[in-house]
Amino acid sequence: MSLKIRMARGGAKKRPFYRIVVADSRMPRDGRYIEKIGFHNPMVDADNDERVKIDLDRAKHWLSVGAQPSPRVHRFLAEAGVLDKPVITAQTKKNQPKAKAQERMREAEEARKAAEEAAAAPAEEASAEEAAES
Template sequence: MVVRIRLARHGIRNRPFYHIVVANARSKRDGKHIEKVGEFDPIPTRDRQKHIVWNQERIKYWLSVGAQPSDPVARLLAKVGGTYTSITKTMAENG
């Protein structure tokens, strides 16, 4: 089974909100997933910050067992600090 870390779209029309999920590569974009590892809101807030929260430990685990990040998720991980390991927030810190 090929596993990917990718974005699942939620929210309403013209106001997307994404869950960062680990899913089978053959499943639908918003279909069944194995685990939710984070959230991403691409619409900037008033202070021009985009909201991104994820569980660093679980992403490291899935990458270590061979899960491949999709292109958008790989770009998000790279923007945070250039590597997959430098992640600023975790879901555990936010409750």
Template structure:
């Protein structure tokens, strides 16, 4: 059975509140889980101590038994010092999409046209 440590959403519409849970990877996001390991409240300030609450002992237990954290949970674990920090590299994040590249090319052509006319 492949285990995941992931977020399970709760709360009402536009007021999210997440539980950090250990679950079977085949279960739905908000479905059945094995154990609740903590909570995450994204509505609190980033420096608030109650924003992320983890049961470190149980998280270590599940990591030791092969549970894989999701990307967001892995960041929480790195911040808490429960997991080694991983260098992330996303070279495509700074590359504009098709529409933005087309707009940039059009703008560059417009700016080049008056400069060419002034040289003649």
């Protein structure tokens, strides 16, 4: 049996509330689960203590017997200090700025380098004149 630690949606329309559950991976998202180990309420402020609550002892137990957390639950557990932060390895074009924005960034970088070179040139001339006078 393949176990997942994932979120099951509850709440009303446009007012989501999620239970963090341990379930068989073959069960539906909101279907039967083995144990409820916490909840996530996205409707409260991010700094509120009632936004995410997880029974960390039970989460550690289920992780030790092989349950795999979903990406969002993995992030919650990492914030709680149970797991390491998830590593994002896939580099896609979606996470890059668009072509015009990349062009503007390149132009800004070139302008910045030109300004640095222009500022460095008078300083080099002044140091060369001081060395010549000595």
